[in-house]
Amino acid sequence: xxxxxxxxxxxxxxxxxxxxxxxxxxxxxxxxxxxxxxxxxxxxxxxxxxxxxxxxxxxxxxxxxxxxxxxxxxxxxxxxxxxxxxxxxxxxxxxxxxxxxxxxxxxxxxxxxxxxxxxxxxxxxxxxxxxxxxxxxxxxxxxxxxxxxxxxxxxxxxxxxxxxxxxxxxxxxxxxxxxxxxxxxxxxxxxxxxxxxxxxxxxxxxxxxxxxxxxxxxxxxxxxxxxxxxxxxxxxxxxxxxxxxxxxxxxxxxxxxxxxxxxxxxxxxxxxxxxxxxxxxxxxxxxxxxxxxxxxxxxxxxxxxxxxxxxxxxxxxxxxxxxxxxxxxxxxxxxxxxxxxxxxxxxxxxxxxxxxxxxxxxxxxxxxxxxxxxxxxxxxxxxx
Amino acid sequence: xxxxxxxxxxxxxxxxxxxxxxxxxxxxxxxxxxxxxxxxxxxxxxxxxxxxxxxxxxxxxxxxxxxxxxxxxxxxxxxxxxxxxxxxxxxxxxxxxxxxxxxxxxxxxxxxxxxxxxxxxxxxxxxxxxxxxxxxxxxxxxxxxxxxxxxxxxxxxxxxxxxxxxxxxxxxxxxxxxxxxxxxxxxxxxxxxxxxxxxxxxxxxxxxxxxxxxxxxxxxxxxxxxxxxxxxxxxxxxxxxxxxxxxxxxxxxxxxxxxxxxxxxxxxxxxxxxxxxxxxxxxxxxxxxxxxxxxxxxxxxxxxxxxxxxxxxxxxxxxxxxxxxxxxxxxxxxxxxxxxxxxxxxxxxxxxxxxxxxxxxxxxxx
Numbered sequence: 001x002x003x004x005x006x007x008x009x010x011x012x013x014x015x016x017x018x019x020x021x022x023x024x025x026x027x028x029x030x031x032x033x034x035x036x037x038x039x040x041x042x043x044x045x046x047x048x049x050x051x052x053x054x055x056x057x058x059x060x061x062x063x064x065x066x067x068x069x070x071x072x073x074x075x076x077x078x079x080x081x082x083x084x085x086x087x088x089x090x091x092x093x094x095x096x097x098x099x100x101x102x103x104x105x106x107x108x109x110x111x112x113x114x115x116x117x118x119x120x121x122x123x124x125x126x127x128x129x130x131x132x133x134x135x136x137x138x139x140x141x142x143x144x145x146x147x148x149x150x151x152x153x154x155x156x157x158x159x160x161x162x163x164x165x166x167x168x169x170x171x172x173x174x175x176x177x178x179x180x181x182x183x184x185x186x187x188x189x190x191x192x193x194x195x196x197x198x199x200x201x202x203x204x205x206x207x208x209x210x211x212x213x214x215x216x217x218x219x220x221x222x223x224x225x226x227x228x229x230x231x232x233x234x235x236x237x238x239x240x241x242x243x244x245x246x247x248x249x250x251x252x253x254x255x256x257x258x259x260x261x262x263x264x265x266x267x268x269x270x271x272x273x274x275x276x277x278x279x280x281x282x283x284x285x286x287x288x289x290x291x292x293x294x295x296x297x298x299x300x301x302x303x304x305x306x307x308x309x310x311x312x313x314x315x316x317x318x319x320x321x322x323x324x325x326x327x328x329x330x331x332x333x334x335x336x337x338x339x340x341x342x343x344x345x346x347x348x349x350x351x352x353x354x355x356x357x358x359x360x361x362x363x364x365x366x367x368x369x370x371x372x373x374x375x376x377x378x379x380x381x382x383x384x
Numbered sequence: 385x386x387x388x389x390x391x392x393x394x395x396x397x398x399x400x401x402x403x404x405x406x407x408x409x410x411x412x413x414x415x416x417x418x419x420x421x422x423x424x425x426x427x428x429x430x431x432x433x434x435x436x437x438x439x440x441x442x443x444x445x446x447x448x449x450x451x452x453x454x455x456x457x458x459x460x461x462x463x464x465x466x467x468x469x470x471x472x473x474x475x476x477x478x479x480x481x482x483x484x485x486x487x488x489x490x491x492x493x494x495x496x497x498x499x500x501x502x503x504x505x506x507x508x509x510x511x512x513x514x515x516x517x518x519x520x521x522x523x524x525x526x527x528x529x530x531x532x533x534x535x536x537x538x539x540x541x542x543x544x545x546x547x548x549x550x551x552x553x554x555x556x557x558x559x560x561x562x563x564x565x566x567x568x569x570x571x572x573x574x575x576x577x578x579x580x581x582x583x584x585x586x587x588x589x590x591x592x593x594x595x596x597x598x599x600x601x602x603x604x605x606x607x608x609x610x611x612x613x614x615x616x617x618x619x620x621x622x623x624x625x626x627x628x629x630x631x632x633x634x635x636x637x638x639x640x641x642x643x644x645x646x647x648x649x650x651x652x653x654x655x656x657x658x659x660x661x662x663x664x665x666x667x668x669x670x671x672x673x674x675x676x677x678x679x680x681x682x683x684x685x686x687x688x689x690x691x692x693x694x695x696x697x698x699x700x701x702x703x704x705x706x707x708x709x710x711x712x713x714x715x716x717x718x719x720x721x722x723x724x725x726x727x728x729x730x731x732x733x734x735x736x737x738x739x740x741x742x743x744x745x746x747x748x749x750x
Contacts, residue, residue, distance in 0.1 A: 304457065
């Protein structure tokens with residue numbers, strides 16, 4: 001059976017040109033970038049070249065980039081690194097953030113930082129007004145709002161939010177894990193997190209943009225790497241690969257055309273389904289479709305058994321799926337949240353694959369609805 | 385994929401052997417694990433011993449390793465909400481009502497052979513297979529799916545399976561019903577399964593260390609139900625007060641240990657009354673009863689009961705079925721009259737009727 005991949009927001013394959021560079025650097029660039037000798041210098045040069053390449057992508061100065069292990073570490077360093085220098089400061093974030101931000105905020109709450117979780121509107125947008133309101137309601141030091149949502153693809157008005165934060169003297173961290181490489185870097189944010197494996201680099205490497213002049217308390221203690229902001233021997237091959245991935249061009253229009261083809265095909269041929277966040281600006285590659293009366297988890301498994309990899313909700317530690325906190329925050333009922341499926345596309349997808357996926361979705365939806373029509377209401381505790 | 389079979393994989397030896405066996409027979413299978421209960425939900429019950437329990441990360445890890453080893457697709461599905469509604473809540477309310485419920489029968493009826501079958505249907509599987517020890521076959525003459533006890537009677541699980549409907553049975557395979565445990569272990573070793581030497585668990589999966597009382601207390605506390613309202617007296621059947629207790633739900637009929645009272649003769653719980661919160665104790669003989677009434681019946685191998693019939697009745701798991709005559713009552717209930725009085729017939733448990741190795745049907749003891 002042919003397997004087609006429609007889960008690029010979970011992770012993307014390493015791009016072919018990145019793979020070549022990675023293989024070469026794994027074999028040859030083995031020096032420690034902190035060593036003073038020839039081998040160390042070669043590694044250092046490659047790390048700094050990668051930093052410049054990433055700086056170009058983020059339209060910043062290369063000294064503003066800290067390399068680290070990925071999106072989760074980047075979000076954690078941004079939040080803990082700034083909050084611990086502002087004891088007890090208030091934090092404003094949104095209810096649709098990635099767990100890397102939400103769990104870090106929950107921890108900071110226990111460390112004495114009051115946290116406000118802003119609800120998005122029904123399209124999944126966190127409005128600048130709601131950020132301004134939250135800042136006005138409580139003394140706030142830091143705001144953390146994602147650039148694009150991983151589940152719905154909804155793009156947040158970061159530049160307007162940045163203006164609100166700047167006016168209030170609030171530091172703005174932006175989780176750009178899903179947006180980096182797909183959208184332009186938003187002007188005005190103070191910290192920006194990216195993860196390599198979402199746009200063609202391997203897993204295990206990422207970066208944090210820290211605007212010049214912003215102090216950061218490290219969360220790892222060790223050597224004086226990365227201008228004392230992130231201890232630990234640099235992941236040289238990963239960083240080189242990240243620099244290489246930063247130069248890849250992203251065919252936004254082409255991928256958006258495939259996504260629109262998928263959306264139109266499904267919406268026109270499957271009754272009672274709709275796109276979550278349809279009225280909002282969205283990433284070109286993501287669509288989150290709600291199929292009334294269908295368990296998204298069952299649809300995901302059924303599609304996988306037909307060779308199509310998609311996703312629903314987010315996996316908990318056992319691998320079972322829990323209803324999406326993002327969709328719940330947008331006001332969907334738990335049933336509606338559970339009946340939603342995320343399709344996320346990437347450069348590897350073709351129109352043929354999309355057409356095959358549409359047919360598979362139509363068949364699965366029809367089958368699942370036939371079953372759900374005969375679904376017997378549970379007669380609970382008849383004997384109780 | 386009409387020929388796809390969904391195998392319920394728990395991460396234990398039995399269901400792992402089922403998966404490996406069916407795969408070896410060349411059948412098209414997918415492994416599914418039902419995530420039923422979050423073991424970290426009641427943190428006060430967490431001990432080192434509870435981390436390897438059913439629905440724990442270790443079991444999911446084991447099931448995943450087995451699926452990978454035999455090369456079949458594998459998924460974990462979240463049925464925690466359904467499990468709490470259909471199994472845990474009835475279990476707790478039954479206990480509070482002074483009965484001794486069997487969550488495994490509820491789970492089989494409402495989750496494993498209902499939700500799981502629906503789920504199998506959803507993903508395109510026509511049938512399911514589980515590691516239960518029981519036999520099912522279709523009888524052309526009667527037109528019914530018949531259930532029989534497992535060949536290995538020491539492993540027989542029909543006591544928990546009497547609630548299955550004919551439709552459910554028609555789509556269910558129990559490949560281990562014809563095998564004994566030694567053969568299953570040998571197969572696990574032969575297939576080189578990563579769980580071949582794993583120990584078995586007999587406990588109720590969501591009750592750590594078999595401590596019902598601690599589970600009930602922690603669950604009620606989380607639900608915000610005050611525990612001190614349920615204290616009461618322990619009375620001897622002759623009317624003497626023998627002591628106090630902190631909740632009648634801590635006791636089950638037939639219980640001898642842990643009563644917290646000293647007495648020259650062994651004392652047993654012979655009744656619990658949730659209304660007055662009275663626990664009555666007495667000598668073992670006081671537990672003997674010759675009849676029971678069963679309600680909410682499900683007929684398995686027989687289509688029903690229109691006239692009195694001689695059967696053997698099992699009143700708890702691992703109870704040796706005892707000879708009795710069952711009489712149909714007007715409202716669909718059944719009365720069983722035993723030839724010999726039986727010890728500790730407990731309201732809330734199942735009464736399962738057997739004719740030889742045939743599972744006739746069953747009901748809940750009133």
